[in-house]
Amino acid sequence: MRENPDYNDLYYQNTTSHSQIIDIITERAVPLSEFGAPIDWQVFFGNTYPVEIEIGFGKGRFLLEASKRHPKVNYIGVERAQKYVELTRERFEKYIRHFEVDRASGTFSNVRLAWTDANYFLTRYVPAASVRAYHIYFPDPWPKKRQRKRRIFRNQDFLSALIHTLNSDGGRLYIVTDYEAYFWEIQERLADLSVLHSIDADLKPDRDIATNFETKYILEGRPIYRAVYEKVCLKAE
Numbered sequence: 001m002r003e004n005p006d007y008n009d010l011y012y013q014n015t016t017s018h019s020q021i022i023d024i025i026t027e028r029a030v031p032l033s034e035f036g037a038p039i040d041w042q043v044f045f046g047n048t049y050p051v052e053i054e055i056g057f058g059k060g061r062f063l064l065e066a067s068k069r070h071p072k073v074n075y076i077g078v079e080r081a082q083k084y085v086e087l088t089r090e091r092f093e094k095y096i097r098h099f100e101v102d103r104a105s106g107t108f109s110n111v112r113l114a115w116t117d118a119n120y121f122l123t124r125y126v127p128a129a130s131v132r133a134y135h136i137y138f139p140d141p142w143p144k145k146r147q148r149k150r151r152i153f154r155n156q157d158f159l160s161a162l163i164h165t166l167n168s169d170g171g172r173l174y175i176v177t178d179y180e181a182y183f184w185e186i187q188e189r190l191a192d193l194s195v196l197h198s199i200d201a202d203l204k205p206d207r208d209i210a211t212n213f214e215t216k217y218i219l220e221g222r223p224i225y226r227a228v229y230e231k232v233c234l235k236a237e
């Protein structure tokens, strides 16, 4: 039985009407509904580079640094809070102005911001086995008991979509949180999924790129918990 039937309905109503994808370079915001579902990444980005998705990018620190560092990786950031989408857009704009980035140079042509709900986006718009990596950093822990059903890792539809859309061989899921109880819960839930295997958390690339929450919590001296999973499809004997 699904644990959180209300959760999806509520968020879908709130997010589907305004969902859009923002191109940092052209500054165009296109309603998500104008894209065919699922999105053909090759047509969308105009290249065959691998696609990585950050869910809940907040103030966009990781997205900016990672997309700058890896021009041959396509990044989609998914965030449902308008406030953070705007802040992230401004972060990119400030960077472009400050460092006088030539918009024709290709820098940031590999990144898009999707203002929408991750569950909605993954279940409808992301093609099967098309994502090289998901980055989920400091997912909302919803600490109050009555709100815990909102935890994204409790959402079976979300988990199924995550697995379904990861590359079949070697697609990775990177998780970081400061919330120990949620960290163990995530580990338990993912342990039930036979195609995901926990691998050495030190394999996280770009460990030096901290998100806003990570920067803040490290300064406060809080412990940080990290996990990396890899999707491995068992071949028929």
Ligand SMILES: C[S@@+](CC[C@H](N)C(=O)[O-])C[C@H]1O[C@@H](n2cnc3c(N)ncnc32)[C@H](O)[C@@H]1O
Residues within 6 Å of the ligand: 055, 056, 057, 058, 059, 078, 079, 080, 081, 084, 116, 117, 118, 119, 136, 137, 138, 139, 140, 152, 211, 212, 213, 214
């Ligand atoms: C605790 S913040 C972490 C932000 C950022 N990752 C960081 O580490 O600084 C969690 C973020 O996830 C976003 N979020 C939560 N659930 C989401 C969902 N279902 N779809 C998209 N974004 C979501 C929230 O709006 C918030 O910005």
